[in-house]
Amino acid sequence: MPFIDSKIAGPVPADKKEAIKTALGRAIPTLHKTETYLMVGIEDNYDLWMGGRKLDQGAYVAVSLFGSAAPADYEAMTGEICRILAEQLGIPGKNVYVTYRPVSDWGWNGSNF
Numbered sequence: 001m002p003f004i005d006s007k008i009a010g011p012v013p014a015d016k017k018e019a020i021k022t023a024l025g026r027a028i029p030t031l032h033k034t035e036t037y038l039m040v041g042i043e044d045n046y047d048l049w050m051g052g053r054k055l056d057q058g059a060y061v062a063v064s065l066f067g068s069a070a071p072a073d074y075e076a077m078t079g080e081i082c083r084i085l086a087e088q089l090g091i092p093g094k095n096v097y098v099t100y101r102p103v104s105d106w107g108w109n110g111s112n113f
Helices: 014-031 071-089
Strands: 003-008 039-043 059-066 096-103
Touching: 003 014, 003 071, 014 039, 014 071, 059 071, 071 096
Parallel strands: 003 039, 059 096
Antiparallel strands: 003 059
16 A cells, blocks of 8 residues: 655656656565555645755655565665656756655555555
């Protein structure tokens, strides 16, 4: 039950959103999850500031997942997310923050796990 929510400075064309979604689906096994229940949100044209300056290229990515993963898995996933954003949008890793939110109570389809 992972949800990857991305807030991205600048516009993201529909084909790039699709490519990012697909790449994240391929990367999610890094956290021992499958794409079957992966939900992805991409919000573009988001105002982001880092170190007091507005970013033309930057992203904040929040990864929520039912349960948790090992620190090494989170580290590997951060690498994958940064690689995907650099490859698809040219965003340098130094302008990307990634957070992880393990969730113990997760609802879907009218009930909780």
